[in-house]
């Protein structure tokens with residue numbers, strides 16, 4: 284039987300988070316003796332399939348009707364592949380791509396799902412999955428009944444899988460266009476271009492909170508410090524709501540979850556919903572003018588002061 | 604046009620969640636509860652659609668749970684919902700059983716649109732809407748931060764994704780799940796809350812709906828998450844950079 288890892292890609296390469304999902308898939312397969320296959324969906328997938336096959340045998344669902352990741356079609360294909368392969372589990376990295384599509388696929392398969400899994404163990408032949416609840420204030424241990432089990436994992440919680448010695452086989456999945464749903468029409472994607480590393484993959488993340496009142500100010504302080512550290516820039520919900528930063532930069536319960544080596548929180552109070560997205564960072568620095576700010580209680584290093592004064596000093600010190 | 608808005612009862616986001624010593628759940632004796640914030644946003648959007656499109660829009664708030672859920676349904680009525688319907692259910696929920704139950708409600712109520720929160724802030728699952736759309740074979744638009752009618756039965760929805768703001772067009776009937784930036788929910792005024800106390804809440808059993816929602820996710824235990832870091836206060840930028848370089852060795 285098969286453990287199916289669904290890999291998100293950028294049209295050329297598999298996104299790195301998928302390799303964390305693959306690590307989990309391989310580990311589960313090691314215990315159960317199942318095969319691991321990667322599933323890629325899209326249009327014009329030659330380069331993606333080649334990239335993916337370095338890591339595992341690949342099932343390639345390549346069709347113009349799959350050019351954009353619309354949940355209705357992708358979920359249908361994933362469910363069909365899972366049935367054909369008699370999949371015991373379907374695993375993907377926990378991104379909005381998987382959060383949109385996999386629950387729908389689970390429903391088509393009459394399957395249970397656990398999202399944002401950060402750890403697991405096997406007890407009494409059952410897979411015990413650990414996942415955060417209550418904005419990360421609690422960790423739940425759950426089991427899923429029935430098959431397949433649909434699981435999304437947090438990439439930050441698992442190492443990336445390495446390539447195979449020999450590339451895996453590539454299997455073409457025949458997409459029957461006449462059976463594909465036509466529920467939504469893709470219009471486009473709007474994002475704020477940035478040359479900085481992707482938030483969830485960066486070694487260093489510098490995030491800003493409410494004290495930054497304009498996009499320029501955010502750029503001048505948070506952006507510049509991020510650049511000085513070769514890091515990504517993130518923010519709190521306060522700045523996204525105010526239109527100062529785009530939503531894809533939000534860290535937290537309802538934004539992205541990051542766990543970099545270093546997280547620098549500039550003028551962030553430390554609400555639980557924000558902590559949910561960053562508290563597993565290895566080293567946390569808090570800079571805040573309020574010595575009582577809750578952010579300090581989870582920080583490794585704390586510096587009390589005005590971010591407008593401290594950030595330029597930090598940039599100067601880093602240049603020394 | 605009929606809009607259904609599922610409203611889940613969750614511990615208030617101002618509450619500190621404590622786990623029972625035996626790990627079987629949270630200490631719920633003295634907790635304050637609220638409508639799941641994302642569901643409140645969904646309700647607000649439904650009310651705004653009614654305000655824009657006129658009185659032929661009917662907004663029904665749905666609760667799935669025991670009689671305690673009526674307090675959130677009354678808040679929904681006070682905010683402006685036309686009707687409130689509670690599916691009497693005393694078991695434990697998982698997204699699967701919620702989706703099954705909602706699918707049965709949809710078959711009975713025949714709405715044009717189900718507007719619901721993208722996740723509930725208790726289990727943070729982010730699945731029920733997508734599962735419901737899958738069960739019904741309806742279009743779905745998740746994580747909505749803008750909803751516009753382009754035709755009477757066709758909507759443009761802006762979705763908040765990790766890659767940016769994605770726009771899709773969907774036809775009704777459909778399921779839409781809401782993100783935080785869609786709107787700012789109105790408050791239920793005190794007089795409206797008083798009035799809502801006297802309004803009827805329709806109650807229906809799972810049996811009458813023809814479903815027996817069996818959860819597929821079993822909670823083995825809950826653990827409290829504590830962070831053990833002791834914050835070392837540094838005097839200035841120079842000391843901080845020194846520590847990061849030579850003590851923590853992260854830069």
Ligand SMILES: Cc1cc2nc3c(=O)[nH]c(=O)nc-3n(C[C@H](O)[C@H](O)[C@H](O)COP(=O)(O)OP(=O)(O)OC[C@H]3O[C@@H](n4cnc5c(N)ncnc54)[C@H](O)[C@@H]3O)c2cc1C
Nearest residue numbers: 492493519520535536537538550551552557572573589590
């Ligand atoms: C359902 C729900 C989901 C949510 N999801 C998220 C989420 O995913 N991510 C998220 O971030 N939030 C989320 N929130 C919001 C969260 O509760 C907080 O409101 C938010 O994180 C606060 O952002 P902030 O720290 O920037 O602002 P504030 O709480 O206002 O804090 C600003 C901080 O800056 C400090 N400060 C002010 N001026 C200066 C200065 N000159 N120099 C130094 N320090 C200064 C202040 O002392 C204060 O500590 C959510 C809320 C809800 C209800």
